Amino acid sequence: MVKLNIRLTxxxxxxxxxxxxxxxxxxxxxxxxxxxxxxxxxxxNKLQVFPMTPVKVRSEFNEVIVYAQISAxxxxxxxGFIPRGPWCNLLVDPYTYSSGCPMFKDTPVTVEPADSHExxxxxxxxxxxxxxxxxx
Amino acid sequence: xxxxxxxxxxxxxxxSACDDIEVEVEDGKILNVYNACSVGTATFFPQPGVKRFxxxxxxxxxxxxxxxxxxxxALDKAAEILTNAKRPLxxxxxxxxxxxxxxxxxxxxxxxxxxxxQITHCHGPTFQAIQMVGEPTCTLGEIKNRADVVVYWGCNPxxxxxxxxSRYSSFPRGFFREEGRLGRKLIVVDPRYSDTAKAADHYYxxxxxxxxxxxxxxxxxxxxVELEQEEIAGxxxxxxxxxxxxxxxxxxxxxxxxxGLTHSLGKSQNIAGAIQLVQLLNGPSKWSIMPLCGHYxxxxxxxxxxxxxxxxxxVDFCRGAPRYNPGEYTSIDMLQKGLIDAMFxxxxxxxxxxxxxxxxxxxxxxxxxxxxxxxxxxxxxxxxLPATVNGIEAAGTCYRMDGVxxxxxxxxxxxxxxxxxxxxxxxxxxxKVLARQEED
Numbered sequence: 001m002v003k004l005n006i007r008l009t010x011x012x013x014x015x016x017x018x019x020x021x022x023x024x025x026x027x028x029x030x031x032x033x034x035x036x037x038x039x040x041x042x043x044x045n046k047l048q049v050f051p052m053t054p055v056k057v058r059s060e061f062n063e064v065i066v067y068a069q070i071s072a073x074x075x076x077x078x079x080g081f082i083p084r085g086p087w088c089n090l091l092v093d094p095y096t097y098s099s100g101c102p103m104f105k106d107t108p109v110t111v112e113p114a115d116s117h118e119x120x121x122x123x124x125x126x127x128x129x130x131x132x133x134x135x136x
Numbered sequence: 137x138x139x140x141x142x143x144x145x146x147x148x149x150x151x152s153a154c155d156d157i158e159v160e161v162e163d164g165k166i167l168n169v170y171n172a173c174s175v176g177t178a179t180f181f182p183q184p185g186v187k188r189f190x191x192x193x194x195x196x197x198x199x200x201x202x203x204x205x206x207x208x209x210a211l212d213k214a215a216e217i218l219t220n221a222k223r224p225l226x227x228x229x230x231x232x233x234x235x236x237x238x239x240x241x242x243x244x245x246x247x248x249x250x251x252x253x254q255i256t257h258c259h260g261p262t263f264q265a266i267q268m269v270g271e272p273t274c275t276l277g278e279i280k281n282r283a284d285v286v287v288y289w290g291c292n293p294x295x296x297x298x299x300x301x302s303r304y305s306s307f308p309r310g311f312f313r314e315e316g317r318l319g320r321k322l323i324v325v326d327p328r329y330s331d332t333a334k335a336a337d338h339y340y341x342x343x344x345x346x347x348x349x350x351x352x353x354x355x356x357x358x359x360x361v362e363l364e365q366e367e368i369a370g371x372x373x374x375x376x377x378x379x380x381x382x383x384x385x386x387x388x389x390x391x392x393x394x395x396g397l398t399h400s401l402g403k404s405q406n407i408a409g410a411i412q413l414v415q416l417l418n419g420p421s422k423w424s425i426m427p428l429c430g431h432y433x434x435x436x437x438x439x440x441x442x443x444x445x446x447x448x449x450x451v452d453f454c455r456g457a458p459r460y461n462p463g464e465y466t467s468i469d470m471l472q473k474g475l476i477d478a479m480f481x482x483x484x485x486x487x488x489x490x491x492x493x494x495x496x497x498x499x500x501x502x503x504x505x506x507x508x509x510x511x512x513x514x515x516x517x518x519x520x521l522p523a524t525v526n527g528i529e530a531a532g533t534c535y536r537m538d539g540v541x542x543x544x545x546x547x548x549x550x551x552x553x554x555x556x557x558x559x560x561x562x563x564x565x566x567x568k569v570l571a572r573q574e575e576d
Contacts, residue, residue, distance in 0.1 A: 025510060
């Protein structure tokens with residue numbers, strides 16, 4: 001199975017802003033807009049999947065299932081973008097280099113197609129699985 | 137009741153704080169919002185089906201279900217948690233009014249908390265750079281009337297600050313820029329060909345995390361140095377020389393920058409490099425620099441903390457007198473190291489916006505969250521205090537990204553059962569904490 005080695009970057013998008021500001025973080029649209037990785041077209045094609053197919057993104061710090069989408073901001077080969085939110089922050093390098101600010105813009109990750117039964121969790125499910133159940 | 141059109145409303149979304157919003161209201165309900173961008177409009181209209189917290193909620197364990205409780209009990213519990221904690225953190229604030237922040241600072245002083253905001257994980261490195269090398273800046277009005285070269289570096293305002301270009305920087309006609317967009321050059325430097333880059337006259341694709349190299353290359357060219365490499369940070373030598381020439385020839389130039397600089401390797405040094413480039417350009421030309429603040433009152437938090445404690449963010453009141461040391465008292469560092477034993481969050485979502493190591497610690501400690509709607513952070517909370525929306529349901533003061541204070545008007549009443557503003561809620565909490573300490 002194909003596995004991409006890329007650098008993950010994150011940030012705000014207009015869709016993420018609209019859903020967030022209208023209080024919709026528990027709605028499916030938040031998962032769709034924020035639980036997605038936007039890949040360079042050539043990188044995306046290497047995965048041999050359709051847009052909105054679940055993929056597994058793994059960093060040194062965690063792994064998470066998100067939707068794969070083709071970036072409208074390409075070409076940016078070797079760079080993937082997940083909008084700011086709980087999905088990307090499971091993966092980002094938390095080290096702050098004594099600045100108070102983690103490496104939201106540059107974390108090495110791998111991307112591969114997810115198993116057929118796996119799909120992105122919505123926000124409440126994600127917080128429960130990765131944080132509450134883990135701590136219990 | 138007749139329809140009423142309320143004019144000059146300040147938008148409670150981004151740091152642009154557009155103050156030309158018009159809101160049509162009937163029977164205490166918002167019918168229409170005019171002039172705002174799509175995200176600003178979304179702030180006034182919650183998604184259908186979204187739950188609004190109207191009564192305080194409590195649960196002893198994070199795995200329990202929430203139970204509704206009375207405000208009196210909720211504030212008692214909040215005061216008890218903050219008073220009993222040895223190292224409490226009070227986080228958020230950038231989407232509240234300056235008055236709420238001031239009251240929050242009083243609570244932080246009483247409880248010897250760390251007082252921190254979203255600045256810590258957005259423009260924290262910017263403040264560190266400003267403390268290192270200063271900040272030649274101006275107001276957005278000056279940019280509108282004068283700027284002929286506008287640079288957006290490591291930011292995408294068409295997504296994050298959708299009206300920024302049309303209201304302040306590129307498109308409007310100004311006193312010395314009667315041609316509007318045609319009289320200005322728009323330059324974007326970013327690793328991705330963002331929506332803002334697509335609207336630009338010149339786009340420079342810098343390699344991810346190599347902005348510092350490009351700033352220094354530009355400084356070298358402005359200083360008259362011949363570059364030895366053919367390409368620096370992914371940008372060709374001739375492009376760097378052309379960009380430096382454009383900057384030198386500007387009548388009035390402005391550099392806006394965002395998270396592309398603060399979130400990548402180099403952090404405060406990236407911004408210091410940008411500021412030093414601007415300082416250098418003030419020899420042959422006239423240039424200013426300004427951080428694009430995400431929330432409408434990021435600047436307000438820095439202002440309030442600066443005049444109350446002397447430092448812009450991450451202020452530690454543990455010893456009684458304020459202390460400031462980024463990397464040590466900053467929220468994410470303190471949480472990751474497991475040093476915080478209680479957390480109060482207001483109008484912020486660190487559950488979504490902090491990295492996993494910090495959020496993992498938030499699950500282990502008592503967590504109080506003041507919020508309107510369900511968020512990742514309310515999923516981890518023990519106590520939820522329903523919030524009033526500043527700028528829509530309550531009046532207050534905010535500081536625009538250029539440091540201009542604006543009065544935010546109230547448009548409609550908050551839902552029944554909520555305080556008239558978050559300032560009142562914080563005042564009640566302050567009184568509870570004070571009473572508890574006097575008893576002890």
